[in-house]
Amino acid sequence: xxxxxxxxxxxxxxxxxxxxxxxxxxxxxxxxxxxxxxxxxxxxxxxxxxxxxxxxxxxxxxxxxxxxxxxxxxxxxxxxxxxxxxxxxxxxxxxxxxxxxxxxxxxxxxxxxxxxxxxxxxxxxxxxxxxxxxxxxxxxxxxxxxxxxxxxxxxxxxxxxxxxxxxxxxxxxxxxxxxxxxxxxxxxxxxxxxxxxxxxxxxxxxxxxxxxxxxxxxxxxxxxxxxxxxxxxxxxxxxxxxxxxxxxxxxxxxxxxxxxxxxxxxxxxxxxxxxxxxxxxxxxxxxxxxxxxxxxxxxxxxxxxxxxxxxxxxxxxxxxxxxxxxxxxxxxxxx
Amino acid sequence: xxxxxxxxxxxxxxxxxxxxxxxxxxxxxxxxxxxxxxxxxxxxxxxxxxxxxxxxxxxxxxxxxxxxxxxxxxxxxxxxxxxxxxxxxxxxxxxxxxxxxxxxxxxxxxxxxxxxxxxxxxxxxxxxxxxxxxxxxxxxxxxxxxxxxxxxxxxxxxxxxxxxxxxxxxxxxxxxxxxxxxxxxxxxxxxxxxxxxxxxxxxx
Numbered sequence: 001x002x003x004x005x006x007x008x009x010x011x012x013x014x015x016x017x018x019x020x021x022x023x024x025x026x027x028x029x030x031x032x033x034x035x036x037x038x039x040x041x042x043x044x045x046x047x048x049x050x051x052x053x054x055x056x057x058x059x060x061x062x063x064x065x066x067x068x069x070x071x072x073x074x075x076x077x078x079x080x081x082x083x084x085x086x087x088x089x090x091x092x093x094x095x096x097x098x099x100x101x102x103x104x105x106x107x108x109x110x111x112x113x114x115x116x117x118x119x120x121x122x123x124x125x126x127x128x129x130x131x132x133x134x135x136x137x138x139x140x141x142x143x144x145x146x147x148x149x150x151x152x153x154x155x156x157x158x159x160x161x162x163x164x165x166x167x168x169x170x171x172x173x174x175x176x177x178x179x180x181x182x183x184x185x186x187x188x189x190x191x192x193x194x195x196x197x198x199x200x201x202x203x204x205x206x207x208x209x210x211x212x213x214x215x216x217x218x219x220x221x222x223x224x225x226x227x228x229x230x231x232x233x234x235x236x237x238x239x240x241x242x243x244x245x246x247x248x249x250x251x252x253x254x255x256x257x258x259x260x261x262x263x264x265x266x267x268x269x270x271x272x273x274x275x276x277x278x279x280x281x282x283x284x285x286x287x288x289x290x291x292x293x294x295x296x297x298x299x300x301x302x303x304x305x306x307x308x309x310x311x312x313x314x315x316x317x318x319x320x321x322x323x324x325x326x327x328x329x330x331x332x333x334x335x
Numbered sequence: 336x337x338x339x340x341x342x343x344x345x346x347x348x349x350x351x352x353x354x355x356x357x358x359x360x361x362x363x364x365x366x367x368x369x370x371x372x373x374x375x376x377x378x379x380x381x382x383x384x385x386x387x388x389x390x391x392x393x394x395x396x397x398x399x400x401x402x403x404x405x406x407x408x409x410x411x412x413x414x415x416x417x418x419x420x421x422x423x424x425x426x427x428x429x430x431x432x433x434x435x436x437x438x439x440x441x442x443x444x445x446x447x448x449x450x451x452x453x454x455x456x457x458x459x460x461x462x463x464x465x466x467x468x469x470x471x472x473x474x475x476x477x478x479x480x481x482x483x484x485x486x487x488x489x490x491x492x493x494x495x496x497x498x499x500x501x502x503x504x505x506x507x508x509x510x511x512x513x514x515x516x517x518x519x520x521x522x523x524x525x526x527x528x529x530x531x532x533x534x535x536x537x538x539x
Contacts, residue, residue, distance in 0.1 A: 104528060
């Protein structure tokens with residue numbers, strides 16, 4: 001027992017995440033196999049469509065990954081701030097990075113009244129941590145500990161390379177989506193030219209059906225993965241600061257405020273949803289319950305973030321774990 | 336972080352490196368010879384306290400340990416250990432000694448470190464700071480980063496006439512000079528972006 005640890009990994013979460021990623025990989029392999037099968041059985045034009053979709057999908061994913069920091073900052077209208085402009089924010093990030101022994105990301109502030117934060121960037125050197133004006137406002141009233149919790153959550157996203165992982169994970173959905181579109185257009189406009197070939201139409205239709213199915217399945221799996229990664233970031237962030245309950249109360253404050261914000265703002269923010277600290281646009285918007293999704297509801301299935309209850313429950317568990325008098329037995333309690 | 340950790344969204348809490356701290360006493364002598372900076376005898380350990388009673392108990396124990404320890408002979412009556420919390424929520428345990436007692440100071444600081452590590456709170460350690468001053472009353476601190484096992488100098492400029500109230504400036508020239516002087520004796524943090532500013536650090 002040379003090193004005792006209070007920071008036991010959550011095996012349940014690890015297993016669930018592994019299974020999700022395995023399923024995504026499985027869908028990917030099945031998709032490629034189906035497309036190759038179809039192409040072998042057909043002529044070049046179908047293969048051509050697939051190649052085009054791969055090039056476009058891969059290209060757009062690569063570009064969005066490479067410029068993720070700039071794209072996200074521009075979409076949020078955020079501006080990078082120097083340590084002189086925001087000494088407090090930089091001070092917190094400095095300390096957290098020293099605690100976690102990681103490179104310090106750039107820090108930016110977005111002039112939005114909606115309280116939120118996101119982190120993005122293709123690698124640790126190029127990542128940006130962005131908070132909105134609303135998160136820092138006295139109206140929201142986050143204490144320094146709570147703000148630190150939010151920033152630690154975002155830094156964990158950077159450390160976990162979530163932007164890279166999610167880009168790769170969504171590549172499949174992007175390609176499948178493009179294939180549906182290309183196949184649809186080629187059926188519309190190319191149908192006349194290939195009227196001499198009786199095979200063309202069903203093959204395009206098969207590709208379309210396969211792509212629709214793959215798109216739907218991978219979309220759901222990506223959402224599942226996104227929720228697990230949020231939980232993982234909550235967990236790492238809470239362990240980093242040692243203040244899980246401060247993060248929990250920040251979550252409550254931020255999501256409580258979120259549901260009171262008019263819809264238009266939120267829709268504009270939706271493209272950034274997956275990177276946010278708390279979802280800007282919960283799907284069960286009308287209920288007024290914010291993102292407190294019921295466990296079995298459809299919206300819980302589609303949501304990029306886990307329910308508030310689930311996140312807070314996890315943080316309370318971490319709090320207990322950190323306070324065990326004799327660490328090491330903590331792993332047992334997790335099962 | 337390994338590839339698997341990235342895939343699974345895990346971060347292993349970073350354990351502190353403690354041993355390199357003991358290079359400090361000999362470096363202090365070298366520093367005095369080369370630049371005239373002498374230790375003030377004050378040093379502190381900075382850590383992020385964990386919510387809850389377990390950590391509070393450990394913190395209390397450490398404090399009592401150091402307080403009783405301070406009544407040892409030669410310690411001029413034994414100054415008590417101070418505990419303060421800075422505006423960022425980090426706790427500073429400050430140990431005061433005579434300026435020629437860098438050895439015992441480092442031993443004290445190490446006692447704090449090992450108490451936290453033994454109780455499984457090693458990842459909460461942020462840095463240790465040992466204060467120096469010269470005859471012109473310039474102040475400077477050597478900061479030890481636990482997670483990297485490296486030192487860096489931090490020299491705040493807080494002259495009465497300088498820079499205005501809000502302007503917090505560092506004497507970068509002095510810091511780089513000290514880096515040059517000590518690069519043989521201490522592991523100096525090579526990445527300058529990790530030379531974190533510690534404004535208002537107690538003991539400075």
